[in-house]
Amino acid sequence: MMTATPAVRVDKDEFRAAVLRHLTYSLGKDADHAQITDWRLAFSFAVRDRIVDPWFASTRASYAAQAKRVYYLSMEFLIGRLLEDAIINLGLRDVAGEVFADLGVDFETLLEDEPDAALGNGGLGRLAACFLESLSTLGVPAYGYGIRYEHGLFRQSFDKGRQIETPEDWLHQRHVWEFERPEAAFRIGFGGNVALAGQGAVWTPAETVVASAFDTPVIGWQGRWANTLRLWAAEPEHGFDLARFNQGDYAGAAAPEAAARTISRVLYPDDTTDGGKRLRLKQEYFFTAASLRDILRRFDSEYNDLRLLPRKVAIQLNDTHPAIAGPELVRLLHDEKGMALDEAIATARGCLSYTNHTLLPEALERWSESLMGDLLPRHLQLIERIDAAHAKDHPTRSVTMIGGGDVLMGPLAFGMAHRVNGVSGLHTDLMKKTVFAELHRLHPERIVNQTNGVTPRRWLLAANPRLSGLITEAIGDGWIDDLERLADLEPMADDAGFRAAFAAVKRANKEDLATFLAQGGAEVDPAGMFDIQIKRIHEYKRQHLNILETIALWQEMRDDPHADWVPRVKIFGGKAAPGYFFAKEIIHLINAVSETLNSDPVTSHLLRVVYPANYNVSLAERLIPAAELSEQISTAGKEASGTGNMKFALNGALTIGTLDGANVEIRDLVGAENFFLFGMDAAAVEDRRKIAGHADHAIAADSRLARALAAIRDGVFSRDDSRRFAGIADNIAGEDKFLVASDFTDYWRAQREVEQAYRDQDGWNRAAVLNTARSGWFSSDRTIRGYMAEIWDAPGIAAE
Ligand SMILES: *Cc1c(COP(=O)(O)O)cnc(C)c1O
Numbered sequence: 001m002m003t004a005t006p007a008v009r010v011d012k013d014e015f016r017a018a019v020l021r022h023l024t025y026s027l028g029k030d031a032d033h034a035q036i037t038d039w040r041l042a043f044s045f046a047v048r049d050r051i052v053d054p055w056f057a058s059t060r061a062s063y064a065a066q067a068k069r070v071y072y073l074s075m076e077f078l079i080g081r082l083l084e085d086a087i088i089n090l091g092l093r094d095v096a097g098e099v100f101a102d103l104g105v106d107f108e109t110l111l112e113d114e115p116d117a118a119l120g121n122g123g124l125g126r127l128a129a130c131f132l133e134s135l136s137t138l139g140v141p142a143y144g145y146g147i148r149y150e151h152g153l154f155r156q157s158f159d160k161g162r163q164i165e166t167p168e169d170w171l172h173q174r175h176v177w178e179f180e181r182p183e184a185a186f187r188i189g190f191g192g193n194v195a196l197a198g199q200g201a202v203w204t205p206a207e208t209v210v211a212s213a214f215d216t217p218v219i220g221w222q223g224r225w226a227n228t229l230r231l232w233a234a235e236p237e238h239g240f241d242l243a244r245f246n247q248g249d250y251a252g253a254a255a256p257e258a259a260a261r262t263i264s265r266v267l268y269p270d271d272t273t274d275g276g277k278r279l280r281l282k283q284e285y286f287f288t289a290a291s292l293r294d295i296l297r298r299f300d301s302e303y304n305d306l307r308l309l310p311r312k313v314a315i316q317l318n319d320t321h322p323a324i325a326g327p328e329l330v331r332l333l334h335d336e337k338g339m340a341l342d343e344a345i346a347t348a349r350g351c352l353s354y355t356n357h358t359l360l361p362e363a364l365e366r367w368s369e370s371l372m373g374d375l376l377p378r379h380l381q382l383i384e385r386i387d388a389a390h391a392k393d394h395p396t397r398s399v400t401m402i403g404g405g406d407v408l409m410g411p412l413a414f415g416m417a418h419r420v421n422g423v424s425g426l427h428t429d430l431m432k433k434t435v436f437a438e439l440h441r442l443h444p445e446r447i448v449n450q451t452n453g454v455t456p457r458r459w460l461l462a463a464n465p466r467l468s469g470l471i472t473e474a475i476g477d478g479w480i481d482d483l484e485r486l487a488d489l490e491p492m493a494d495d496a497g498f499r500a501a502f503a504a505v506k507r508a509n510k511e512d513l514a515t516f517l518a519q520g521g522a523e524v525d526p527a528g529m530f531d532i533q534i535k536r537i538h539e540y541k542r543q544h545l546n547i548l549e550t551i552a553l554w555q556e557m558r559d560d561p562h563a564d565w566v567p568r569v570k571i572f573g574g575k576a577a578p579g580y581f582f583a584k585e586i587i588h589l590i591n592a593v594s595e596t597l598n599s600d601p602v603t604s605h606l607l608r609v610v611y612p613a614n615y616n617v618s619l620a621e622r623l624i625p626a627a628e629l630s631e632q633i634s635t636a637g638k639e640a641s642g643t644g645n646m647k648f649a650l651n652g653a654l655t656i657g658t659l660d661g662a663n664v665e666i667r668d669l670v671g672a673e674n675f676f677l678f679g680m681d682a683a684a685v686e687d688r689r690k691i692a693g694h695a696d697h698a699i700a701a702d703s704r705l706a707r708a709l710a711a712i713r714d715g716v717f718s719r720d721d722s723r724r725f726a727g728i729a730d731n732i733a734g735e736d737k738f739l740v741a742s743d744f745t746d747y748w749r750a751q752r753e754v755e756q757a758y759r760d761q762d763g764w765n766r767a768a769v770l771n772t773a774r775s776g777w778f779s780s781d782r783t784i785r786g787y788m789a790e791i792w793d794a795p796g797i798a799a800e
Pocket residue numbers: 078121122123126534535536615616617618620641642643644645647
C-alpha cells in the first residue's frame with residue numbers, strides 16, 4: 001500500500017564484507033575461531049543494518065502523512081525465530097546462502113542456532129505475530145505492544161513419557177533484534193488510595209515500577225515497510241539500595257528490584273485459566289498502562305485536541321487480557337486531562353476494539369472486586385461508573401460489568417469497545433447467541449467477524465521452499481503478497497505432470513522430516529501416510545479421541561495383519577499447561593501407546609506413533625510441509641477458529657475435521673469432496689450433552705470403542721501399573737464433557753474414508769493441489785484488510 005523505500009538491493013561481496021566486519025568489530029571474533037553462534041550473530045547484525053533504514057523511513061512517512069496508527073495490544077507474541085523471516089522479506093536468502101557456502105559455514109545449521117522466541121502459548125500469540133508481519137507488508141503504520149518476558153513458554157521434554165517442564169531461556173544469548181529504549185520509560189503504579197478532586201480524582205499508588213521499552217523492528221515483504229514490536233520490561237523505580245547494603249542487609253537491598261522484575265519474569269503457561277491471580281492482573285495492567293501512556297505521548301507530540309483521538313488512534317485488544325485499557329484510558333482522559341466523564345468514555349470507546357477468542361466459560365476472565373480494589377482502586381471506581389452509565393442508557397439491561405463479587409472482563413471489554421470481533425464465522429455467530437447474547441441485542445452493530453489468517457511469507461514461502469518454488473514456477477511469484485492468486489493453480493490439479501511434481505515435493509518434505517525424527521530416535525517410513533495433530537493439549541481439542549482411534553486401529557491390525565492396510569505415521573505435538581492434570585495424562589498415554597505400538601513386531605510396519613517434544617513455531621515449520629492429513633477434531637463449538645488448520649491446508653494437507661471454527665470456512669472453500677468431515681455439529685453437541693449417560697450409550701453401540709477403552713483400562717499400555725491410565729478411560733466412559741465417545745464411531749468411519757481416498761494416490765494428489773489452490777483466502781493480509789475496513793477505519797497511508 002505504501003512504499004517508504006524501494007526493496008533493498010544487495011551485492012554479494014558487500015554483504016559478505018558486512019558479515020565479516022560485524023564478526024570482527026561487533027563480536028570481537030576472528031573468522032578462524034568463530035563458532036556457529038558467532039556467525040549467526042554477525043549475520044544477524046548485518047541483516048539488521050538493512051532493516052534500520054526502511055524502519056526509520058516508515059516512521060517518518062507515518063508522521064508526514066499524519067496517518068491513523070494501529071496499536072495491537074497482546075499479552076502474547078509467539079514470534080519464533082526472526083532471522084529467516086527477515087532475510088526472506090529482504091530478499092537476502094539466496095545471497096546469504098552463497099556467502100556462507102563460500103565461508104564454509106552450514107547455512108541451515110546457522111539458521112537453526114537462533115533461539116525460538118516463545119512469548120506466547122499458542123494460537124492467540126501466533127495470530128498476533130502473523131498480524132504484525134501482515135501490517136508491515138501492507139504498509140499500515142502500527143505498533144505491537146506486549147511484555148518482554150524473561151522466560152517465555154517452558155521447554156518440554158519427556159521422562160518415561162511424562163511431560164517435564166524447564167524454563168526457556170531465550171535471552172541467554174545476545175538478542176540482536178531488539179533495541180533498548182531507556183528514554184521511553186513510564187512509572188506504573190499499584191494499590192494506594194484515591195482522593196476525590198473536583199470532577200475527577202487523584203490516585204496515589206502505594207507501589208511503583210518502571211516500564212522500560214525494548215523495540216524490535218518487524219519488516220514486511222520486500223522490505224518496503226517496517227513496524228515496531230514494543231515490549232515492556234519491568235524495572236525497579238529506585239536502583240539498588242546501597243544504604244541497606246552497607247548496613248549488611250544484602251537480601252533486603254536487592255528485594256525491591258526482585259519484586260519489580262517479577263512482573264516481566266514469566267509468561268503464564270496457560271491461556272485458558274489464570275494462575276497466580278494477583279501477579280497476572282499486575283502484568284495485564286503493567287503493559288496496558290505503559291502502552292496507553294506511550295500512545296498518548298505520541299499523539300500529544302502531533303496534535304493538541306484530544307477529541308481527535310479516535311480519528312488518529314485505533315487500539316485493538318487481543319482477548320480480554322488488556323481489557324483494563326478501557327478504564328485506564330478513561331482515567332487518563334478524565335482524571336489526568338480533565339475531560340468530562342461521559343466524553344472520556346465515548347472517546348476511549350472510539351479508539352478501542354476487542355477480539356474475543358473463546359466461548360469456554362472457564363476461560364472468560366474475571367477478577368474479584370477485592371483484588372481489583374486493592375491493586376487498582378481508581379479503576380474499580382471507574383468500572384462502576386462505566387457500568388452505571390451503560391445502565392442509564394439501557395435501563396432494561398440485565399447484563400452487568402460487575403457481578404457475583406467479580407469484575408467481568410468480557411462485558412467490560414465489550415462495553416468499552418466500538419467493535420467486538422469473533423475469529424471465524426461460526427464463532428462470531430455463537431458469540432451473538434451465547435456469551436454476548438444480551439449485549440448483542442443492545443448493540444446489534446457492534447459485533448463483526450474477522451476470520452483469522454496466517455502469513456504466507458512464513459507458513460509457505462519460508463517453511464516450504466520446495467512447494468513455494470513449484471508454485472512460483474507455475475504461476476509466478478505474485479501469490480506471496482496476494483495469496484488468492486493461488487487460485488491460478490486450480491486448473492493444474494487436472495494436469496498429471498503437475499500433480500506428480502506436487503507429490504514429489506510432499507515426498508521430499510516427508511523424507512526430510514523422517515531424517516529429523518530419526519535424530520530424536522524415532523524411526524518412520526516416509527512411504528506411510530503422515531497424519532499430524534499439533535496444538536496445545538486440551539480436552540476440547542481431543543487428542544484423546546485421536547489416540548483412542550489409533551488404539552482401535554492397532555487392535556484391528558493385530559486381528560488381521562495381512563489385510564490391505566494403509567501404513568500410517570501418527571505424529572503428535574503439543575504442550576500441556578503445567579497445572580492441567582488431565583492434559584498431562586493424555587500426553588503420558590500417547591507416549592505409552594507409542595512405545596507399545598512402535599515395538600510391536602506384528603504391526604510396527606503398518607502403524608507408528610511419534611511425539612517429538614517441545615512443539616513450537618520452529619517445529620511447526622518442519623512438520624506442516626510434510627503433513628498429508630491434518631487432524632482438526634475439536635468438539636464442535638469449542639475451537640474459536642484455529643490457525644493450524646489453515647497452515648496445513650495451504651501446504652497441501654487434507655483435513656479430517658469437525659464443523660468447528662474456521663474448519664467450516666476451509667471446507668466451504670476447498671470443497672466438501674476434498675475434506676473429511678465427521679462428528680456432531682455445535683447444535684447437536686449441545687443436545688447430546690443433555691442426554692444422561694451419553695457416553696454409555698455410545699460405548700454400548702460400538703464394540704471397537706469398548707475394546708479400545710478396555711485396553712487402556714486393563715493396562716495394555718502400562719504393564720508395570722495396570723491402573724495407570726484407567727482415569728482417562730473412566731473419564732471418557734463417564735462425564736465425557738467433550739463427547740469423545742459420542743463422536744468416536746463417526747470419526748472411525750471418516751478415517752476409513754481417508755484410507756480409501758489415500759489408496760487412490762492420484763485422486764489424493766488432486767485434492768491436495770486443490771487444498772493449496774483454494775486456501776488463498778486464509779492469508780492474514782486478508783484478515784488485516786478486514787480489520788482496517790470494518791474495525792479500525794484505518795485506510796493505510798496511500799489512501800489518505
Ligand atoms: C499455529 C500455531 C498454533 C495454533 O494451532 P491451532 O491448531 O490452531 O491450535 C499453536 N502453536 C504454534 C507453535 C503454532 O505455530
